[in-house]
Amino acid sequence: MADLRTTFAGIRSSNPFWLASAPPTDKEYNVVRAFQAGWGGVVWKTLGEDPPIVNVSSRYGATSYNGTRVSGFSNIELITDRPLAVNLAEIKAVKRAWPDRAVVVSLMVPCTEDSWKRILAEVEDTGCDGIELNFGCPHGMSERGMGSAVGQVPEYVEMVTRWCKQHSRMPVIVKLTPNITDILAPARAAKRGGADAVSLINTVMSIVSVDLDLMAPTPVVDGMGTHGGYCGPAVKPIALRMVGDIARDPELAGLPISGIGGISTWRDAAEFVALGAGTLQVCTAAMHHGFKIVDDMIDGLGNWMGQKGYPTIDAFRGLAVPRYVHWDDLNLNFKTIARIDQDLCIRCGLCHIACEDTSHQAIAAVRLDGHRRYEVIDPECVGCNLCQHVCPVDDCITMVPQPASAAPVTWKDHPANPLRRVAAE
Amino acid sequence: MTGRDVAAGRLDAMTLAANFADAHPPLTAAQAVVEASRCYFCYDAPCLEACPTGIDIPGFIRKIATGNLKGAAVTILESNIFGGSCARVCPTEILCEQACVREAQEGKPVDIGGLQRHATDWLMDQDIQPFIRAPATGRRIAVVGAGPAGLACAHRLALHGHTVTVFEALPKPGGLNEYGIAAYKVPDDFAQREIDFILGIGGIVIEHGKALGRDITLDQLRRDYDAVFLGLGHAAVNALGMGAEALAGVTDAVAFIAVLRQSPDKAVLSIGRRVVVIGGGNTAIDAATQARRLGAEDVTLVYRRGPAEMSATPVEQDWAKTNGVRIRHWAEPRHLIGRDGSIAAVEFERTTLGADGKLAGTGQLFTLEADMVLSAIGQRLLPQPVPMLTLAGGRIAVDEERQTSLPGLYAGGDCIAGQDLTVSAVQDGKLAAEAIHRRLTVGA
Numbered sequence: 041m042a043d044l045r046t047t048f049a050g051i052r053s054s055n056p057f058w059l060a061s062a063p064p065t066d067k068e069y070n071v072v073r074a075f076q077a078g079w080g081g082v083v084w085k086t087l088g089e090d091p092p093i094v095n096v097s098s099r100y101g102a103t104s105y106n107g108t109r110v111s112g113f114s115n116i117e118l119i120t121d122r123p124l125a126v127n128l129a130e131i132k133a134v135k136r137a138w139p140d141r142a143v144v145v146s147l148m149v150p151c152t153e154d155s156w157k158r159i160l161a162e163v164e165d166t167g168c169d170g171i172e173l174n175f176g177c178p179h180g181m182s183e184r185g186m187g188s189a190v191g192q193v194p195e196y197v198e199m200v201t202r203w204c205k206q207h208s209r210m211p212v213i214v215k216l217t218p219n220i221t222d223i224l225a226p227a228r229a230a231k232r233g234g235a236d237a238v239s240l241i242n243t244v245m246s247i248v249s250v251d252l253d254l255m256a257p258t259p260v261v262d263g264m265g266t267h268g269g270y271c272g273p274a275v276k277p278i279a280l281r282m283v284g285d286i287a288r289d290p291e292l293a294g295l296p297i298s299g300i301g302g303i304s305t306w307r308d309a310a311e312f313v314a315l316g317a318g319t320l321q322v323c324t325a326a327m328h329h330g331f332k333i334v335d336d337m338i339d340g341l342g343n344w345m346g347q348k349g350y351p352t353i354d355a356f357r358g359l360a361v362p363r364y365v366h367w368d369d370l371n372l373n374f375k376t377i378a379r380i381d382q383d384l385c386i387r388c389g390l391c392h393i394a395c396e397d398t399s400h401q402a403i404a405a406v407r408l409d410g411h412r413r414y415e416v417i418d419p420e421c422v423g424c425n426l427c428q429h430v431c432p433v434d435d436c437i438t439m440v441p442q443p444a445s446a447a448p449v450t451w452k453d454h455p456a457n458p459l460r461r462v463a464a465e
Numbered sequence: 466m467t468g469r470d471v472a473a474g475r476l477d478a479m480t481l482a483a484n485f486a487d488a489h490p491p492l493t494a495a496q497a498v499v500e501a502s503r504c505y506f507c508y509d510a511p512c513l514e515a516c517p518t519g520i521d522i523p524g525f526i527r528k529i530a531t532g533n534l535k536g537a538a539v540t541i542l543e544s545n546i547f548g549g550s551c552a553r554v555c556p557t558e559i560l561c562e563q564a565c566v567r568e569a570q571e572g573k574p575v576d577i578g579g580l581q582r583h584a585t586d587w588l589m590d591q592d593i594q595p596f597i598r599a600p601a602t603g604r605r606i607a608v609v610g611a612g613p614a615g616l617a618c619a620h621r622l623a624l625h626g627h628t629v630t631v632f633e634a635l636p637k638p639g640g641l642n643e644y645g646i647a648a649y650k651v652p653d654d655f656a657q658r659e660i661d662f663i664l665g666i667g668g669i670v671i672e673h674g675k676a677l678g679r680d681i682t683l684d685q686l687r688r689d690y691d692a693v694f695l696g697l698g699h700a701a702v703n704a705l706g707m708g709a710e711a712l713a714g715v716t717d718a719v720a721f722i723a724v725l726r727q728s729p730d731k732a733v734l735s736i737g738r739r740v741v742v743i744g745g746g747n748t749a750i751d752a753a754t755q756a757r758r759l760g761a762e763d764v765t766l767v768y769r770r771g772p773a774e775m776s777a778t779p780v781e782q783d784w785a786k787t788n789g790v791r792i793r794h795w796a797e798p799r800h801l802i803g804r805d806g807s808i809a810a811v812e813f814e815r816t817t818l819g820a821d822g823k824l825a826g827t828g829q830l831f832t833l834e835a836d837m838v839l840s841a842i843g844q845r846l847l848p849q850p851v852p853m854l855t856l857a858g859g860r861i862a863v864d865e866e867r868q869t870s871l872p873g874l875y876a877g878g879d880c881i882a883g884q885d886l887t888v889s890a891v892q893d894g895k896l897a898a899e900a901i902h903r904r905l906t907v908g909a
Contacts (some may be wrong), residue, residue: 106502106530107495289612386566389508412509432505433570 042345043352044338046080048319049211049237049296049446051169053142055080056309056341056353057334060300060321061146061172061215064331066120068130072137077331078338081142083213083321085121086174087127089149089159093118093180098259101248101268112274113324114248115267116259118180119148128311132166142319144213148174148186151196153203160208164465168209173200175226176242178269180220188242194229213298216240218275223282224289231295238286239298239321241279243269266281272324276302280315284364285314304333306340313353314360360401368451376423376439378403378416384436387412391427391437399426469714469807470738470836471718481731484758486598488596488649489553492576497583501530504575507566513795515564517547517884517892522561526580538588539595541581546620547613547891549589549659550642552582553650553675556747558757558780573816577858589658594665599626603666604905607632607690609677612640613887614878615696616663617894618901623668625902630690634676640698640878642887644723646687647751648731649758676888678850687874692901695851695861695876695893699844699885705743705800709840715801717744718752718841724743724802725755741789741811742766744841745775753790764790765833769797769816769824801838810834846880858882866900867893875901 044055059065059074059080066085074082076094095117103112120127135143145168149155163171168242174181175191183191197214204212214230216223218241227238245267247257257265279301286292299317303309304325325333350356379393381391392414395403406413422438428437452461476484492500503525510523521540541548557563557578561697565574588595588805604627608615611633619629637643642656664671675681677697684695702717709715714737728734736759742749747767753766767777772782773796782792796813803809813833819825846860855862855870860882877893881886 107499241800386569387507387511388505388566389510390505393508432566 041349042342044080044345045273046353048142048298048318049170049213050313051081051142051144051211052140053080054140055113055338056313056319057337058082058144058298058319058321059326060323060395061085061174061321063117064323064326066122068134071130071134071143074326074331074334075134075138075141078334079141079331081169081319082146083144083172084127084131084168086146086177087124087159087163088119088147088186089155090124092121092123094112095121096261097259100346101111101258102272103248103274110272110324110328110359112248112270113272113327114246114268114270115243116179116261116268119146119174119177120383124159128162128166131163131168143168144170144172146172146174146215148177148181151185151200154319156200156203157207160204160210164210168210168370170213171204171208171217172239173204174215174242175200176215176217176240178217178243179267188217188219190227191215191242192220194225198229198233199227200401201230201235205234211236213237213239215242218244218278218282218301219245223285224292227286227289227295230289231292234242235295237296237298237318239300240286241275241301242280243271244275246270259390271302271423272328273302273304276308280311283312284315284361285315287358288364291335295436305454306337306344309337310344310356313357313359315364316358316361318353318357324406370450371448372450372451372454373444373446375442375445376425377418377442378423378425378427379438379440380414380416380427381436381438383415384433385414386433386436387414388432390413390430390432394426394430397460403427412423428433468908469804469809471714471735472738473735474732475736476520476732476734478898481759482776485648485652485755486730487652488647489579491586492579492583493674494583497529497531497580501526501656503567504530505566509659511564511566512561512575515561515887516544517560517886517888518895519892520544520561520581522577526575526577526692529584533685534584534587535591535593537584540594541585542588544895546615546617546663546895547642547659547875547889548581548886549585549662550613550656551888551891552578552585553655554642554753555886556778556780559778560888570688571587589662594662596624596666597624598666598668601628602626602863602870602905604628605689606632606692606694606901607686608694608696609681609686610640610696610697610698610878611635611638611662611671611673612696612878612890613642614698614880614890614894615640615694616660616669616877617891618671618694618696618877618898619894620663620666621895621898622901623666625898625906626648627668627691627902627905631671632677632681632686633671633673634679636673638671638673639846640696642727645748647722648726648728649755650751677848680822681852683853683874687871691905692873692875694894694897694901695880696878696890697846697850697861697880699879700847701845702768702840703843705798705801705840707798708803709801709805709838712801712803712808713806714836715838715840718744718748718839719844721752721839722748727758736761739763739833740765740837740839741833741835742839742841743811744768745770745777745840745845746778746843747781748844749839749841750777750785750790752841754785754788756837756839757788757790758810761837766792767796767798767811767813767833768792768794771795780892785829796825796831799830802832808835811838844879865896867897868900871881873904 061083065082099117101114105111125189177187181187214235300321392405431437525537525540562574568574574839608631638655740756740761800812815829861876875897878890
């Protein structure tokens with residue numbers, strides 16, 4: 041049986057599945073229920089200075105896709121709206137009762153050294169395992185000079201991280217905002233500031249939908265809406281890319297990454313780990329289905345690891361990173377051609393119309409004795425694989441690698457590249 | 466043995482009401498969106514080709530998925546003005562849903578009928594008239610028969626600006642939709658509400674109590690109108706013979722179904738305790754199932770061939786069985802056994818396929834006791850009112866445009882060859898209307 045225990049930036053947890061800093065981790069009541077359900081850790085919902093912030097009603101927006109609810113999720117909620125002392129007391133009690141689980145505390149206070157110094161001492165006193173700096177919240181707090189307002193300025197990220205390392209002995213995880221052009225800039229700044237790890241992504245700035253009757257962005261608060269932070273399954277591809285960028289950056293080598301962004305299943309988790317994440321943080325999936333989902337995450341990941349022969353998370357962590365390359369490292373002489381399995385084909389014609397209308401006119405629609413038949417026109421097929429994606433039948437369309445016509449060549453060396461490298465004479 | 470056991474009110478009022486309410490309740494809005502999302506929006510969609518009226522099925526389903534219900538309904542009704550009743554009565558399992566690629570993929574087609582009903586019901590509930598008549602042409606067309614063929618023809622002609630008079634022998638319009646289909650398939654007076662909607666386009670007048678050959682003649686119509694369409698249906702049922710007419714309790718199933726449909730109170734309808742239905746089509750199924758739902762204790766449907774040869778689809782056969790109807794194949798009635806002038810039993814002979822491939826008796830006999838016998842052994846055209854027309858196989862011969870052997874005279878529905886389905890009748894009426902329109906406008 042695979043061993044799912046993790047040690048992440050010195051923080052131990054019984055499995056890599058943590059609840060991200062969000063409503064599910066706002067109170068002792070929720071966190072205890074999560075630990076009872078089997079979650080390996082939590083990042084407690086962000087603490088700030090008293091007096092507590094005030095929240096609005098309603099707070100969430102969601103995208104439904106073809107009847108599937110919450111394929112994307114957005115919130116305009118702020119950090120915890122409970123007094124600091126209440127949160128600190130509960131954190132202390134929970135950590136004492138659940139020593140094998142990770143209890144990390146998310147923090148966000150004004151960008152002055154005194155503010156950070158003050159709260160760090162109080163948090164350290166709870167016995168929690170570490171802190172996560174919320175440099176990501178893109179709404180409400182950013183207008184007050186906190187959250188993503190800090191995370192979007194690498195110098196601030198470095199400065200605050202340094203304060204936290206100076207004024208506490210706790211491991212420091214810096215949570216990064218995706219609302220930035222180059223994710224490497226704040227990640228490198230965090231490392232310069234002494235961060236023990238980074239976590240990403242925080243939410244993506246968004247308007248999740250417009251209410252066409254009220255003519256206002258949702259959620260509508262007394263007739264008005266504001267932008268929120270987008271998360272859930274829809275943002276997973278964005279998160280994976282940013283995690284991969286950090287994992288392969290030589291300057292950031294060895295910096296632990298806690299993956300966040302649309303993780304809903306063990307398979308999502310495995311993909312994040314393959315791209316270098318050491319722990320996984322989950323929020324939307326739990327808010328959609330409750331804490332019980334962790335059961336299959338643990339079980340499914342363990343079963344898959346067992347099947348693949350990976351005894352620990354570290355055994356496969358980052359295995360996909362060396363294969364995440366830049367476009368100009370790809371072999372331009374590699375070619376595949378679509379093959380349609382006529383026995384599996386259900387004659388929906390989607391491959392044909394996608395190719396005919398929007399691509400390369402490489403799939404013919406023919407009738408044989410009145411029966412529909414869709415056939416690849418090999419010389420026209422560029423192997424783009426659009427047909428494979430639109431085909432509703434698993435394994436009906438496969439992309440078959442063609443015998444190499446020439447030695448592998450990348451754009452760096454390609455004859456069509458005017459800036460190509462010239463081989464030394 | 467006491468006398469014939471025939472009685473009304475075998476079931477209490479609540480049970481009867483439930484038995485004749487909507488057999489297949491409509492999809493909810495949420496169910497419709499999920500079901501619509503199962504449609505792959507196929508290119509060259511097989512379902513569309515399998516629909517006799519050629520409804521753009523992927524097109525209307527996508528509109529349901531996006532919440533464009535008006536657009537969905539109009540897409541349906543443009544091709545099939547009886548889209549609402551076809552959604553309820555079409556044997557989709559042998560038409561669009563059989564062709565659905567989901568059927569090929571996973572044996573579970575998209576519920577096209579249910580989705581079609583969802584869209585058309587929505588439109589009718591909104592009281593929207595989506596069609597606008599073309600300017601009046603001054604042309605007048607006579608339609609005989611206010612069934613699906615006749616009214617589909619009338620609607621399309623009215624749409625093109627022509628004026629239509631429909632002659633109907635019965636007191637209500639609708640044809641088989643009103644008189645010939647099981648009550649639980651079209652409850653809540655749906656057939657009449659749909660016809661009100663169809664007539665809402667304007668330019669169509671129905672004259673009831675006018676039978677061809679009795680109150681009006683074909684010569685007259687051809688003289689007085691610019692074109693004539695015949696949607697005569699089947700005015701006659703095949704006789705059971707064997708002295709049936711002399712025995713009380715032997716009824717033709719078509720009449721049984723019509724009486725049932727026209728009775729608002731099912732508790733007044735008499736039904737035998739033991740009912741034998743003879744035949745293998747949808748009329749036999751509807752009669753047998755409704756006999757059960759009226760409270761008959763023991764209903765046996767007897768068909769002379771096997772299940773594959775029944776014109777009732779496997780889904781209909783299963784429906785009858787689900788309702789507790791026993792189906793016996795390979796047997797033909799030989800004698801009706803009476804007692805005191807009433808039916809008491811039916812003697813059957815087991816049948817088989819002979820060496821020549823034809824049906825043959827085996828000589829083995831069995832008897833089913835019966836308090837009531839419903840005969841559903843086929844219906845046919847009564848050709849007397851149309852003596853001048855060429856027939857083929859006992860039906861009016863037509864060309865591709867549904868024109869008969871006489872120019873300007875068209876026909877469609879069950880009185881011509883083809884599948885005896887509402888949807889086919891609608892297509893006939895529509896094609897004939899387009900042909901008439903071309904005929905009256907080209908060179909005009």
